[in-house]
Amino acid sequence: MDTVSNVVEKTRTAVLVDFGGVITSSVLRAFTDFGASLGGDPRLPLDLLGRDQPSRTLLADHECGRIDAEAFERGFAERLRVHGADVPAAGLTARMQAGMSIDQDMLALLGDLRAAGHPVALVSNSFGTGTYDGVDLTAVADVVVISAEVGIRKPSRRIYAIACERLGIDPEEAVMIDDLQQNLDGAARIGIGGVLHTSAADTRRQLAERFGITA
Numbered sequence: 403m404d405t406v407s408n409v410v411e412k413t414r415t416a417v418l419v420d421f422g423g424v425i426t427s428s429v430l431r432a433f434t435d436f437g438a439s440l441g442g443d444p445r446l447p448l449d450l451l452g453r454d455q456p457s458r459t460l461l462a463d464h465e466c467g468r469i470d471a472e473a474f475e476r477g478f479a480e481r482l483r484v485h486g487a488d489v490p491a492a493g494l495t496a497r498m499q500a501g502m503s504i505d506q507d508m509l510a511l512l513g514d515l516r517a518a519g520h521p522v523a524l525v526s527n528s529f530g531t532g533t534y535d536g537v538d539l540t541a542v543a544d545v546v547v548i549s550a551e552v553g554i555r556k557p558s559r560r561i562y563a564i565a566c567e568r569l570g571i572d573p574e575e576a577v578m579i580d581d582l583q584q585n586l587d588g589a590a591r592i593g594i595g596g597v598l599h600t601s602a603a604d605t606r607r608q609l610a611e612r613f614g615i616t617a
Contacts, residue, residue, distance in 0.1 A: 414577050416575055417578075418524075446485060454481060507606075556580075573589075
Protein backbone atom coordinates (compact mmCIF):
# COMPACT_ATOMS: atom_id res chain seq x y z
CA MET A 403 0.00 0.00 0.00
CA ASP A 404 1.28 3.46 -0.88
CA THR A 405 1.98 5.87 1.95
CA VAL A 406 1.60 9.62 1.81
CA SER A 407 3.89 11.93 3.76
CA ASN A 408 2.04 14.20 6.17
CA VAL A 409 5.09 16.32 6.97
CA VAL A 410 4.08 19.98 7.05
CA GLU A 411 6.59 22.80 7.22
CA LYS A 412 6.36 24.64 10.51
CA THR A 413 5.24 28.24 10.52
CA ARG A 414 8.16 30.57 11.15
CA THR A 415 7.23 32.75 14.10
CA ALA A 416 10.56 33.82 15.66
CA VAL A 417 13.49 35.94 14.53
CA LEU A 418 17.21 35.62 15.17
CA VAL A 419 19.13 38.79 14.35
CA ASP A 420 22.77 39.79 13.99
CA PHE A 421 24.11 42.99 15.59
CA GLY A 422 27.05 44.40 13.62
CA GLY A 423 25.96 45.21 10.08
CA VAL A 424 22.26 44.68 10.81
CA ILE A 425 21.34 46.66 13.93
CA THR A 426 24.32 48.85 13.06
CA SER A 427 25.51 50.33 9.80
CA SER A 428 27.90 48.27 7.70
CA VAL A 429 30.84 46.68 9.51
CA LEU A 430 32.58 46.13 6.18
CA ARG A 431 32.33 49.82 5.32
CA ALA A 432 33.62 50.83 8.76
CA PHE A 433 36.61 48.50 8.47
CA THR A 434 37.31 49.79 4.96
CA ASP A 435 37.14 53.39 6.19
CA PHE A 436 39.58 52.47 8.94
CA GLY A 437 41.85 50.88 6.34
CA ALA A 438 41.73 54.06 4.26
CA SER A 439 42.79 56.06 7.32
CA LEU A 440 46.02 54.05 7.43
CA GLY A 441 47.10 55.55 4.13
CA GLY A 442 47.49 52.34 2.16
CA ASP A 443 45.08 49.80 0.72
CA PRO A 444 41.67 50.49 2.32
CA ARG A 445 40.85 46.77 2.20
CA LEU A 446 43.92 45.70 4.17
CA PRO A 447 42.12 45.07 7.51
CA LEU A 448 39.36 43.05 5.84
CA ASP A 449 41.80 41.15 3.66
CA LEU A 450 43.88 40.16 6.67
CA LEU A 451 40.86 39.06 8.71
CA GLY A 452 39.58 37.06 5.75
CA ARG A 453 42.74 35.57 4.25
CA ASP A 454 45.73 35.90 6.61
CA GLN A 455 45.80 32.79 8.79
CA PRO A 456 47.38 34.40 11.90
CA SER A 457 44.79 37.20 11.72
CA ARG A 458 41.97 34.71 11.17
CA THR A 459 43.10 32.74 14.22
CA LEU A 460 43.24 35.90 16.33
CA LEU A 461 39.69 36.81 15.29
CA ALA A 462 38.33 33.32 15.94
CA ASP A 463 40.00 33.15 19.35
CA HIS A 464 38.67 36.59 20.27
CA GLU A 465 35.13 35.97 19.07
CA CYS A 466 35.01 32.69 21.00
CA GLY A 467 36.31 34.33 24.18
CA ARG A 468 39.64 32.52 24.24
CA ILE A 469 41.54 35.83 24.16
CA ASP A 470 40.37 39.26 25.31
CA ALA A 471 40.17 42.46 23.29
CA GLU A 472 43.63 43.65 24.35
CA ALA A 473 45.27 40.42 23.22
CA PHE A 474 43.49 40.63 19.88
CA GLU A 475 44.53 44.25 19.46
CA ARG A 476 48.18 43.46 20.16
CA GLY A 477 48.17 40.56 17.75
CA PHE A 478 46.27 42.29 14.96
CA ALA A 479 48.33 45.48 15.23
CA GLU A 480 51.41 43.32 14.67
CA ARG A 481 49.82 41.70 11.59
CA LEU A 482 49.01 45.16 10.22
CA ARG A 483 52.61 46.26 10.85
CA VAL A 484 53.92 43.20 9.02
CA HIS A 485 51.86 44.36 6.03
CA GLY A 486 53.11 47.95 6.15
CA ALA A 487 50.57 49.71 8.39
CA ASP A 488 52.16 50.95 11.61
CA VAL A 489 49.31 51.35 14.12
CA PRO A 490 49.19 51.44 17.93
CA ALA A 491 47.53 48.44 19.50
CA ALA A 492 45.69 50.27 22.28
CA GLY A 493 42.11 51.05 21.27
CA LEU A 494 42.48 49.39 17.86
CA THR A 495 39.07 47.70 17.84
CA ALA A 496 37.34 50.95 18.81
CA ARG A 497 39.03 52.75 15.93
CA MET A 498 38.04 49.98 13.54
CA GLN A 499 34.39 50.37 14.58
CA ALA A 500 34.36 54.17 14.80
CA GLY A 501 32.40 54.52 11.58
CA MET A 502 29.52 52.33 12.75
CA SER A 503 26.21 53.77 13.93
CA ILE A 504 22.96 52.31 15.25
CA ASP A 505 20.23 51.84 12.63
CA GLN A 506 17.11 53.22 14.30
CA ASP A 507 14.92 51.77 11.53
CA MET A 508 16.12 48.28 12.43
CA LEU A 509 15.39 48.90 16.11
CA ALA A 510 11.89 49.96 15.09
CA LEU A 511 11.48 46.81 12.98
CA LEU A 512 12.51 44.57 15.85
CA GLY A 513 10.12 46.45 18.13
CA ASP A 514 7.29 45.89 15.67
CA LEU A 515 8.07 42.18 15.46
CA ARG A 516 7.99 41.78 19.22
CA ALA A 517 4.82 43.85 19.51
CA ALA A 518 3.22 41.48 16.99
CA GLY A 519 4.07 38.56 19.27
CA HIS A 520 7.21 37.29 17.55
CA PRO A 521 10.14 36.57 19.91
CA VAL A 522 13.56 37.92 18.92
CA ALA A 523 17.00 36.54 19.76
CA LEU A 524 20.17 38.56 19.20
CA VAL A 525 22.95 36.28 17.92
CA SER A 526 26.21 38.19 17.67
CA ASN A 527 29.90 37.47 17.21
CA SER A 528 31.53 39.74 19.79
CA PHE A 529 34.36 42.07 18.79
CA GLY A 530 36.40 44.47 20.88
CA THR A 531 34.98 46.45 23.77
CA GLY A 532 32.08 48.84 23.75
CA THR A 533 30.49 47.23 20.69
CA TYR A 534 27.03 47.22 22.26
CA ASP A 535 27.28 50.59 24.00
CA GLY A 536 24.26 52.78 23.41
CA VAL A 537 21.86 49.88 22.92
CA ASP A 538 19.89 48.21 25.71
CA LEU A 539 20.08 44.68 24.37
CA THR A 540 17.42 43.42 26.76
CA ALA A 541 15.04 46.02 25.30
CA VAL A 542 15.86 44.92 21.75
CA ALA A 543 15.64 41.14 22.12
CA ASP A 544 14.01 38.51 24.31
CA VAL A 545 17.22 36.47 24.30
CA VAL A 546 20.84 37.61 23.86
CA VAL A 547 23.51 35.16 22.67
CA ILE A 548 27.03 36.62 22.44
CA SER A 549 29.75 34.40 20.98
CA ALA A 550 32.40 35.12 23.62
CA GLU A 551 29.93 34.29 26.38
CA VAL A 552 28.96 30.89 24.97
CA GLY A 553 32.37 30.03 23.48
CA ILE A 554 30.97 29.45 19.98
CA ARG A 555 30.75 31.82 17.03
CA LYS A 556 28.73 32.04 13.86
CA PRO A 557 28.51 30.25 11.50
CA SER A 558 28.69 27.25 13.86
CA ARG A 559 25.26 25.65 13.94
CA ARG A 560 25.50 25.29 17.72
CA ILE A 561 25.21 29.03 18.43
CA TYR A 562 21.92 29.17 16.52
CA ALA A 563 20.69 26.10 18.36
CA ILE A 564 21.45 27.80 21.68
CA ALA A 565 19.39 30.81 20.64
CA CYS A 566 16.45 28.61 19.65
CA GLU A 567 16.69 26.62 22.87
CA ARG A 568 16.60 29.82 24.92
CA LEU A 569 13.57 31.05 22.98
CA GLY A 570 11.89 27.68 23.49
CA ILE A 571 11.36 27.07 19.77
CA ASP A 572 12.47 24.60 17.12
CA PRO A 573 14.94 25.90 14.49
CA GLU A 574 12.30 25.34 11.80
CA GLU A 575 10.22 28.06 13.48
CA ALA A 576 12.91 30.74 13.12
CA VAL A 577 14.32 33.14 10.55
CA MET A 578 17.86 34.54 10.83
CA ILE A 579 18.65 38.10 9.70
CA ASP A 580 22.34 38.60 8.88
CA ASP A 581 24.44 40.67 6.50
CA LEU A 582 26.80 37.77 5.74
CA GLN A 583 25.65 34.84 3.62
CA GLN A 584 28.03 32.45 5.38
CA ASN A 585 26.17 33.05 8.64
CA LEU A 586 22.81 32.37 6.99
CA ASP A 587 24.27 29.18 5.51
CA GLY A 588 25.30 28.05 9.00
CA ALA A 589 21.80 28.68 10.33
CA ALA A 590 20.24 26.88 7.38
CA ARG A 591 22.10 23.70 8.33
CA ILE A 592 19.70 23.25 11.25
CA GLY A 593 16.60 24.40 9.38
CA ILE A 594 16.53 28.13 10.13
CA GLY A 595 15.28 30.36 7.31
CA GLY A 596 17.40 33.28 6.16
CA VAL A 597 17.09 36.95 5.26
CA LEU A 598 20.23 38.54 3.79
CA HIS A 599 20.21 42.06 5.20
CA THR A 600 21.11 44.98 2.95
CA SER A 601 18.88 47.67 4.44
CA ALA A 602 16.17 48.05 7.05
CA ALA A 603 13.60 48.79 4.36
CA ASP A 604 14.41 45.65 2.38
CA THR A 605 14.48 43.44 5.46
CA ARG A 606 11.13 44.85 6.60
CA ARG A 607 9.69 44.16 3.16
CA GLN A 608 10.88 40.54 3.28
CA LEU A 609 9.38 39.98 6.74
CA ALA A 610 6.19 42.02 6.46
CA GLU A 611 3.74 39.50 5.05
CA ARG A 612 5.19 36.49 6.83
CA PHE A 613 5.18 38.13 10.25
CA GLY A 614 2.12 40.36 9.99
CA ILE A 615 3.83 43.74 10.25
CA THR A 616 3.58 46.82 8.06
CA ALA A 617 5.91 46.95 5.06
